[in-house]
Structure formats: structure tokens, C-alpha cells
Amino acid sequence: MKGFKSYVPVIISILLSFIIVLIMGLTNVKNPNKIEELYNVYIDGELIGSVRSKSKLEKYINSEQKNLKEEYNVDKIYVPNGIDIEKSYTYKGKILSEKEAYKKIKENKSFTIKGYVITISNKEDKEEKHIYSLDKSYFDKAVKNVLYTFENKDNVTKYRKNNQDEIKTTGSTIENIYIDQDISIKESFISTDEEIITNVQDMTKYLLFGSLNEGEEYTVKFGDTIETVAFNNKLSTEEFLIVNPEFTSKNNLLSPGQKVSIALISPVLRMIVEKNVVEDVEKPFETEEKEDSSLASGTEKVEVEGVNGLQRVTEKIQYVNGEELPAVITNVEVLKEPVKKVVVKGTKKSYSSTGRVYSGGGSPAVTSGIWGWPSISPYKITSTFGYRWGKLHKGIDISGCGYGSPIYSAGNGVVVETVSNCPNQGSYSSRCGGGYGNMVWVKNDVGNIWMVYGHLTSDVLVSTGQRVTKGQHIGYMGNSGSSTGTHLHFGTYLGGQDGTGTPFNPFSIY
Numbered sequence: 001m002k003g004f005k006s007y008v009p010v011i012i013s014i015l016l017s018f019i020i021v022l023i024m025g026l027t028n029v030k031n032p033n034k035i036e037e038l039y040n041v042y043i044d045g046e047l048i049g050s051v052r053s054k055s056k057l058e059k060y061i062n063s064e065q066k067n068l069k070e071e072y073n074v075d076k077i078y079v080p081n082g083i084d085i086e087k088s089y090t091y092k093g094k095i096l097s098e099k100e101a102y103k104k105i106k107e108n109k110s111f112t113i114k115g116y117v118i119t120i121s122n123k124e125d126k127e128e129k130h131i132y133s134l135d136k137s138y139f140d141k142a143v144k145n146v147l148y149t150f151e152n153k154d155n156v157t158k159y160r161k162n163n164q165d166e167i168k169t170t171g172s173t174i175e176n177i178y179i180d181q182d183i184s185i186k187e188s189f190i191s192t193d194e195e196i197i198t199n200v201q202d203m204t205k206y207l208l209f210g211s212l213n214e215g216e217e218y219t220v221k222f223g224d225t226i227e228t229v230a231f232n233n234k235l236s237t238e239e240f241l242i243v244n245p246e247f248t249s250k251n252n253l254l255s256p257g258q259k260v261s262i263a264l265i266s267p268v269l270r271m272i273v274e275k276n277v278v279e280d281v282e283k284p285f286e287t288e289e290k291e292d293s294s295l296a297s298g299t300e301k302v303e304v305e306g307v308n309g310l311q312r313v314t315e316k317i318q319y320v321n322g323e324e325l326p327a328v329i330t331n332v333e334v335l336k337e338p339v340k341k342v343v344v345k346g347t348k349k350s351y352s353s354t355g356r357v358y359s360g361g362g363s364p365a366v367t368s369g370i371w372g373w374p375s376i377s378p379y380k381i382t383s384t385f386g387y388r389w390g391k392l393h394k395g396i397d398i399s400g401c402g403y404g405s406p407i408y409s410a411g412n413g414v415v416v417e418t419v420s421n422c423p424n425q426g427s428y429s430s431r432c433g434g435g436y437g438n439m440v441w442v443k444n445d446v447g448n449i450w451m452v453y454g455h456l457t458s459d460v461l462v463s464t465g466q467r468v469t470k471g472q473h474i475g476y477m478g479n480s481g482s483s484t485g486t487h488l489h490f491g492t493y494l495g496g497q498d499g500t501g502t503p504f505n506p507f508s509i510y
């Protein structure tokens with residue numbers, strides 16, 4: 001009880017101040033020298049003045065911004081982000097009317113509406129993208145639309161309902177569908193400075209093209225086909241069909257004068273579809289060479305014609321926005337064994353022997369037989385030569401043979417460059433070896449053709465200056481550099497390496 005007495009003066013003074021505040025509130029004195037309840041208005045932390053009523057200022061803003069309400073079809077406009085309106089009893093600055101405060105705010109900032117911020121971040125590089133949407137349902141619906149541009153809607157529905165047809169001979173089933181990114185959706189006040197998406201159609205467009213800008217158009221000329229128009233405008237034919245949904249196949253005819261879209265696809269999402277695929281592919285025959293001393297040297301004859309066999313190959317394939325990533329072959333069943341080709345070569349010395357001479361001439365159309373295949377069989381071509389998302393894929397991707405499977409030189413030539421110091425495990429963001437990782441560049445003897453074998457393991461078996469022959473083991477299939485799975489990037493160029501030479505479709509030499 002001794003302590004209580006010493007608190008008495010403190011308690012009394014607290015009570016007194018309450019009474020003073022109470023009296024002031026009741027009497028509502030208009031004397032500016034006296035303390036009254038005000039709201040200080042701050043723009044980015046800087047006081048611009050005070051208003052008497054926060055709610056009146058908010059109402060004023062809401063009533064003045066009719067145009068914004070109409071534009072976004074919303075019934076309320078809010079103060080900009082960065083504006084703070086704080087209750088205060090201390091008289092500091094100028095007292096502003098609602099109109100004056102509104103004007104000052106408007107000069108400095110854009111007003112806000114209630115909406116959603118959709119944040120999409122990549123798992124690999126942590127890059128973040130923000131999308132502003134009036135309603136969050138637009139995003140969910142647009143994601144479905146995007147999926148349907150890359151994957152057949154019926155297949156997706158069957159997968160969702162768990163009633164896909166079982167593969168009896170050949171065919172494919174969807175095993176998984178997901179977005180390989182972190183996505184968060186938060187309600188927020190969004191500045192009307194931002195591009196705010198107000199319908200599903202725009203959201204779909206944004207997710208596919210990365211912008212709402214109108215893409216370019218092209219006027220069809222005589223002789224154009226979907227394939228040539230697409231390639232000349234940096235689109236794959238699949239992308240052309242996505243941006244021009246009125247066409248259903250690359251074989252559809254174009255008519256001169258017709259306008260088509262050549263908008264570049266730049267998908268915001270990484271939409272992954274995983275499939276189990278069973279297909280029958282040829283099993284190539286092998287060639288056996290026999291020597292015959294009764295035949296003149298340089299001559300050869302085919303004793304037995306080779307016949308390809310057939311094998312049923314089961315693969316797991318991941319598609320990113322419709323594009324195949326390196327496949328993994330999980331099973332091979334031989335349906336029909338190939339028949340070995342037997343060639344008899346003469347060894348009898350003759351002065352008139354000429355052998356085979358290749359005319360060269362700078363054209364990549366080289367006779368078959370000169371070139372070997374760089375991987376073992378079976379294999380899967382998961383990315384062909386051509387444009388993807390506005391970038392030229394300067395070669396083909398061969399996968400399915402497995403990590404560490406041998407890579408062979410496709411022709412005779414000289415090794416002009418090797419890279420073997422990249423980590424074996426690929427990373428999407430790693431630019432080791434200019435993206436090709438561990439690699440071998442060969443300048444071939446014929447046709448002025450240069451070849452690159454990319455994404456190898458670091459165990460590269462050849463070195464610069466070394467001669468290689470067709471079929472020579474030069475390295476191992478790997479996943480180094482900018483690679484999304486075990487595969488060989490096989491590129492063919494005319495006249496030089498990447499940068500100086502002209503890339504062409506490797507299939508044109510086979």
C-alpha cells in the first residue's frame with residue numbers, strides 16, 4: 001500500500017487529460033489554435049497537408065474518377081499506392097479542402113482499383129513476372145485455354161476424368177499435367193498505371209504472347225505455303241497454327257492477298273505435359289563389308305540387300321508448351337529383325353581404279369551413304385530444325401539413347417574445336433560452351449559441311465586437329481550446357497561454325 005500513494009499524482013494527471021480531450025471533442029471548437037482531430041495526407045512519406053475527414057476525401061476521389069470506373073467497369077476507385085492518410089491530433093501543415101487534396105494527389109499519383117496481382121516465378125532463374133487482373137477467375141480460365149492450344153482438349157478431359165484409352169499397340173497417354181513455376185495470386189490495390197487485364201480473352205493472349213500488343217500481319221503472296229510463311233517469319237508451323245486458329249493443318253491452302261497473323265509466341269507459363277508414348281519405328285539394317293580379290297579394287301557389289309526391321313519403342317516424353325523435351329526410352333521390343341546388307345569390295349589392284357569421287361559444290365544435298373547417324377538406335381528426334389518462340393533451333397535434338405551412350409562422327413573430317421570442361425549435369429540457365437556444353441566441331445571433307453555435336457559428357461574422345469572418320473566414337477551423349485535433359489544437339493552448317501556458317505536441316509543430307 002505504500003507504493004500506491006506514489007502513483008496517485010500520475011493517475012490524476014491521466015484522468016485529467018482524458019477529461020480535456022472529452023470536453024474538446026464535445027464542444028467542437030473551430031479555433032485553429034486549438035487541437036482537433038485531423039488527417040495528415042502523405043505522398044510517399046512526405047506530408048502535403050491535412051484534411052478534416054478521411055471518408056469525405058475518399059468519397060470525393062471515388063466520385064471524381066467516373067472515367068476510371070467506366071474503363072474498368074468497377075464501382076469503386078481507391079487512393080493511389082504510396083498515399084497515407086493518418087489520423088493526427090497535432091496541427092502541422094495547411095488544412096486542405098477535399099478538392100485541393102484530391103488535386104495534389106492526382107498530380108502525383110495514379111488512382112487504384114481493387115484487383116489481383118498474379119506473381120509467376122521461374123524455379124530455375126527466380127525471375128518474377130507480375131500480371132494484374134481485375135478478377136482472379138480470368139487466370140484460371142486462361143490457363144485452360146493456353147493448355148488447349150498446346151494439347152488436345154479431349155485428351156486433357158480424358159486424363160482429368162481418368163478414362164484414357166489403354167495403349168494396346170501404339171499410341172499415347174497423358175501421365176501428368178502441371179505448371180513448372182511458382183504462382184501466387186493476391187488481392188491488392190492496383191495502380192491504374194499498370195496494364196490491368198479485364199477479361200479471359202486478354203488474359204489468354206497475355207499468357208501466350210507475353211503482351212497485349214497486336215501482333216504483326218502478313219499478306220499472302222502467290223506460291224506461299226503455311227510452312228514457308230511460318231519459317232520466313234520466325235515461327236514454327238505449330239506456332240503458326242496456334243496464332244491462326246482458323247487453319248487446322250499445315251497443308252491448308254493459303255490464297256494470295258489473304259492476311260495471316262505472324263505474331264511471335266512468347267509463353268509466360270511453362271506448361272508441362274508428360275506422356276507415355278508407344279510407337280513403331282524402323283530398326284535400321286547394318287552393313288557388312290567383305291573383300292574379294294577377284295574384283296578390281298574400287299569396285300563393289302551388293303551381295304545381299306539390307307532390309308530395315310521394326311521395333312516397338314516406349315518413351316516417356318515431357319512437353320513444355322507443346323515442345324518436346326529430350327525423351328527417355330523405357331522399353332524396346334523388336335517386332336521384326338533387320339536383314340544385314342552385305343557388300344563385296346574388290347581388292348584387285350588396277351591402274352584404272354577411280355573410286356568414288358564426291359563433286360561437293362556447296363550444296364547440303366549429299367548422296368546418302370556418305371553420312372552416318374551420330375547416335376545409337378533406337379533414338380527419338382525431340383526437336384527438329386526450325387523456329388521455336390522466335391528463335392531458330394539450329395539443328396536437331398536426338399534423345400532416348402540414354403546418358404553415356406556413344407556419339408559417332410557423321411562424316412570424315414577434321415576436329416576444329418572441342419569443349420570438355422562443362423559440368424555433366426545440364427542446367428537450363430548454364431551457357432557453358434555457348435549453351436552447347438561439352439561439344440565437338442568437325443569440318444567435314446565434303447560439301448563444305450561443318451557439324452556440331454553438343455551437350456556431350458565431359459569425356460570428349462577427340463581433340464582439335466585430329467582426323468575423324470564416319471562412325472568413329474567421339475564422345476558420349478550427355479546433358480551439359482543449356483540442356484533440359486539427356487540428348488545430343490546435332491547441327492549441320494554450310495561454310496563454317498556457328499556465326500560464320502549457315503545452319504541447315506541435318507535431315508537434308510540423309
Ligand SMILES: [Zn+2]
Pocket residue numbers: 383393395396397488489490
Ligand atoms: Zn538442340
